Every structure is written in C-alpha cells, then in structure tokens.
Amino acid sequence: MESHQKKILLSTRRNISVHADLCRRIKVPHPNFSAFLGHLHHITIDSVSDVSRVTRGLAIRRAKKRVNLTNDKRIKICIADI
Numbered sequence: 001m002e003s004h005q006k007k008i009l010l011s012t013r014r015n016i017s018v019h020a021d022l023c024r025r026i027k028v029p030h031p032n033f034s035a036f037l038g039h040l041h042h043i044t045i046d047s048v049s050d051v052s053r054v055t056r057g058l059a060i061r062r063a064k065k066r067v068n069l070t071n072d073k074r075i076k077i078c079i080a081d082i
Helices: 003-025 033-055 066-081
Strands: none
Touching: 003 033
16 A cells, blocks of 8 residues: 555544544534534544654543533532632
8 A cells, every 4th residue: 555545544544533532422413513513632642642642652541421521620620619
C-alpha cells in the first residue's frame, strides 16, 4: 500500500472513531446546538490527550463511564462553590 493510501485509510478510521464517540455521548437524535458543541469539545480534548500520550510512549486510557463523568462534574461544581 502506498503512503498516500495509508494516510487516507488512517484518516477514514479516525473519522469513523470520532463519529462513534459522538454517537455514544449524544443519546438523542437531534441535540441542542450548544450541547452538541460541548460534546464535540470534550471529544476533541480527549483525542488530543490520547495523541499526546501515544507520542510520549504512554498507554491510552480507557473511556470514562457516564457515572464517572457525572461525578467529576459534581466535584468541579462543589470545588467552584467553595
């Protein structure tokens, strides 16, 4: 396989992965626009951190469960209120 074809294949797989992540996070067919942007923002942050971990030779962390995300959000709110 040529180098250009490999790049296209990797790009396609990455796009499919991002789409799958969005589908897992968004539970409704037509989300609010601001909610959609929030989900997209979090997926982007997660992807960038995964890439930086791989480039440093570290293992990619597994996806966070919804319960953990909710608890993290509650903790941040409590800390902000203090």
